[in-house]
Structures are given as C-alpha cells and as structure tokens.
Amino acid sequence: MALRYFEDFPEGYSQDLGTFRLSADEIMAFARQYDPQPMHVDPEAGRASVYGSLIASGWHTAASFMRLLVDGVLGDSASMGSPGIENLRWLKPVRPDEPLRARFAVIESRTSNSRPDWGIVRSRGEVVNQDDEVVMRLEAVNFFGRRPHG
Amino acid sequence: MALRYFEDFPEGYSQDLGTFRLSADEIMAFARQYDPQPMHVDPEAGRASVYGSLIASGWHTAASFMRLLVDGVLGDSASMGSPGIENLRWLKPVRPDEPLRARFAVIESRTSNSRPDWGIVRSRGEVVNQDDEVVMRLEAVNFFGRRPHG
Numbered sequence: 001m002a003l004r005y006f007e008d009f010p011e012g013y014s015q016d017l018g019t020f021r022l023s024a025d026e027i028m029a030f031a032r033q034y035d036p037q038p039m040h041v042d043p044e045a046g047r048a049s050v051y052g053s054l055i056a057s058g059w060h061t062a063a064s065f066m067r068l069l070v071d072g073v074l075g076d077s078a079s080m081g082s083p084g085i086e087n088l089r090w091l092k093p094v095r096p097d098e099p100l101r102a103r104f105a106v107i108e109s110r111t112s113n114s115r116p117d118w119g120i121v122r123s124r125g126e127v128v129n130q131d132d133e134v135v136m137r138l139e140a141v142n143f144f145g146r147r148p149h150g
Numbered sequence: 151m152a153l154r155y156f157e158d159f160p161e162g163y164s165q166d167l168g169t170f171r172l173s174a175d176e177i178m179a180f181a182r183q184y185d186p187q188p189m190h191v192d193p194e195a196g197r198a199s200v201y202g203s204l205i206a207s208g209w210h211t212a213a214s215f216m217r218l219l220v221d222g223v224l225g226d227s228a229s230m231g232s233p234g235i236e237n238l239r240w241l242k243p244v245r246p247d248e249p250l251r252a253r254f255a256v257i258e259s260r261t262s263n264s265r266p267d268w269g270i271v272r273s274r275g276e277v278v279n280q281d282d283e284v285v286m287r288l289e290a291v292n293f294f295g296r297r298p299h300g
Contacts, residue, residue, distance in 0.1 A: 034213035036220055037229060050230065058232065059213045063184035066209050070186055079187060080200065082208065082240065089234040 004077040005147035006119025011109045017068040017102035017125075022056050024096035030060040056094040061136050065127055068102045078145030080118055085138050092135040094127075100135065102127050107139070111146070118143050154227040155297035156269025161259045167218040167252035167275075172206050174246035180210040206244040211286050215277055218252045228295030230268055235288050242285040244277075250285065252277050257289070261296070268293050 024043065031040030035057035038045035046054035073079075094100065108122040121144055127136040174193065181190030185207035188195030196204035223229075244250065258272035271294055277286040 034217045036217070037224060039231070057216070058234075059209070059216050063209045063213065066207075067184050067186070074187060081189070084208075084237065084239040085235070086238075087234065087236060088238060090232065 002076075004073075004144075006078070006109070006111070006121065006144040007147045008077070009106050009109055009119075009121045009123075009144065011106055013109075014103065014105040015072060017065075017072040017104055019099060019101045020064055020068065021097050021099050022060065022064065022094060024054055027054060027056045027060065027096055030063075031057045035059055051093045053093075053095050056096075058088075058090040058136070061090070061094050061127060062088065062138070064100075065102050065125055065136065065138075069104060069125065073104055074142070080143035080145055082140060082142045085140050088136075088138040090136055092129065092133050094129075094135055099130050100127050112143070115143075117146055119146055152226075154223075154294075156228070156259070156261070156271065156294040157297045158227070159256050159259055159269075159271045159273075159294065161256055163259075164253065164255040165222060167215075167222040167254055169249060169251045170214055170218065171247050171249050172210065172214065172244060174204055177204060177206045177210065177246055180213075181207045185209055201243045203243075203245050206246075208238075208240040208286070211240070211244050211250075211277060212238065212288070214250075215252050215275055215286065215288075219254060219275065223254055224292070230293035230295055232290060232292045235290050238286075238288040240286055242279065242283050244279075244285055249280050250277050262293070265293075267296055269296055 028041050039049045039051055039055055040057045043054045103126050105124045107124050110120055112118040112120050121142050123140050125138050126134050129135050178191050189199040189205055190207045193204045253276050255274050257274050260270055262268040262270050271292050273290050275288050276284050279285050
C-alpha cells in the first residue's frame with residue numbers, strides 16, 4: 001500500500017478500523033498492570049459493583065482503539081506523532097468478549113504554520129458495541145508529513 | 151489505611167503519586183501490542199525520527215500514570231469510576247529509563263445532582279521529568295461515594 005500523507009486525510013474522510021473484543025483474561029491482565037481497580041481485576045467485585053460485571057479499564061479500550069488506528073491509518077502514513085487528545089469519553093462499560101468495532105473520521109485538516117512540511121489532522125475516533133452504542137469517543141490531533149513534490 | 155470518600159478530595163487537595171521509569175524493553179513491549187509505530191518499537195527508527203531516540207507511546211505514559219493514581223488515590227477510596235478525560239496532552243517525549251514522577255491535584259469538587267450519594271471530582275494529573283518539565287498532563291473526572299453518615 002502506498003504511503004499516505006496529510007493530503008490523504010481531508011475533512012470528511014472516514015474509515016472503518018475493524019473489530020476487536022477483550023476477553024476476561026485480557027481485561028484482567030491489562031488492569032493488573034495499569035488499573036488494578038476491583039471492577040477491572042476481580043469478576044466477583046465487578047458483579048457486586050454498579051456495573052454488574054467485570055469491565056475493561058477505559059485505558060485498555062483506548063489502547064486497543066489505538067492499535068486499530070495504527071493498523072488501519074497511521075502505520076502506512078507519514079505520521080509524525082500526536083500532541084494529545086481532547087474529550088476522551090467512556091460512555092458505556094466494556095464487558096468481556098463483547099464484539100466492538102472502531103471508526104475514524106477527520107473533522108479538521110490544515111497545514112501547520114510553524115512546520116510548513118507538516119499538516120495537522122483533527123479526528124474523531126469511536127468504539128461502538130453490538131447494540132450500536134458508542135462506548136468510547138475521543139478527539140485526537142495527529143501530525144502528518146505533507147506529500148513531497150516531484 | 152481508612153477508606154477515603156468524596157469529602158476527602160476538596161478543591162485544592164494535592165498528592166504526590168511517586169516515581170516510575172519505563173525501560174526500553176517495557177516501551178517496546180507495550181507498543182508492540184497497542185501502538186506499533188516505528189519510534190515506539192524500533193530504537194533505530196527512533197534515532198532516525200524527529201524525536202532522536204526510542205520514545206514511549208503516549209498511551210503507555212497515560213496507563214503508567216493511571217497505575218500510580220490507583221496505588222496512591224483510587225485504590226483506598228470509594229472510587230466509582232470515570233466518565234472521561236479532558237485535554238490529555240503529550241508535551242515532551244518520554245525516553246527509556248528517564249526518571250519520572252507523577253502528581254495529582256483537585257481542581258473542582260462538587261456533589262452529584264443525579265446521584266446524591268456520589269461526588270464528582272475534577273483533577274489535574276501531571277507526569278514530570280528530571281528537568282522538571284511536564285511531559286504529560288490530563289484533566290480527569292472521577293466519581294467518589296460520599297462518606298456515610300452515622
């Protein structure tokens with residue numbers, strides 16, 4: 001696949017990033033390392049919580065989205081990194097083995113004033129469950145190299 | 151340690167969350183699973199990049215901050231989860247083995263209108279390097295149970 005540049009991500013561009021699911025073992029393994037709260041590491045505590053079951057750490061959902069974004073978008077592009085994320089929202093619990101899909105949509109695309117060889121892409125990323133509910137949403141800013149001339 | 155409730159996190163409360171560092175092996179292991187961009191998984195590609203070395207995935211830094219937040223704050227509290235994060239900023243690259251420290255400060259604390267037994271705490275989290283530069287900053291919202299009466 002040809003390398004994609006800033007010019008390949010205009011406002012309105014969107015892309016399906018594919019599907020994933022998190023098993024109970026994966027949820028607990030991530031959480032033991034990074035977010036060892038009871039509802040993420042202990043199925044019994046999850047059942048007793050307001051969430052009613054073991055649920056994934058929101059950071060696990062975010063990192064899993066990132067993996068699909070790299071596989072589908074950033075990995076074959078002139079990606080130059082990201083200064084950050086706005087409005088990372090965990091809207092619904094993510095439960096073991098539920099099928100999830102991710103999508104990416106460009107909401108703003110402009111060239112950089114400080115680095116004319118870079119462009120700045122603002123995007124909305126979403127993770128959706130089988131009931132078509134958005135379980136996670138974020139707005140990201142990514143830098144991309146501009147397509148070389150000639 | 152006694153369980154801490156919403157009332158224990160008033161506006162202005164702050165807490166040092168301790169220190170951590172990410173080895174090159176840890177940086178690459180996390181990134182191979184969640185963020186396999188060249189500057190996170192390949193030291194040679196990192197050196198050739200604008201960053202000049204292997205650098206940690208921003209999601210790895212965020213997840214590592216979360217671990218310290220759970221160990222220092224959420225783990226011994228009536229934490230009820232989080233609806234999300236605002237303004238997650240990766241301000242400086244995180245390089246292998248550099249010593250980092252994390253801190254937490256409450257910027258707003260109010261009771262919930264919809265759930266009178268919960269309080270809502272908005273906080274600023276920061277990760278700082280040995281040159282006292284903030285490498286990551288975020289604003290989080292967390293729900294805490296209110297202290298029971300009697």
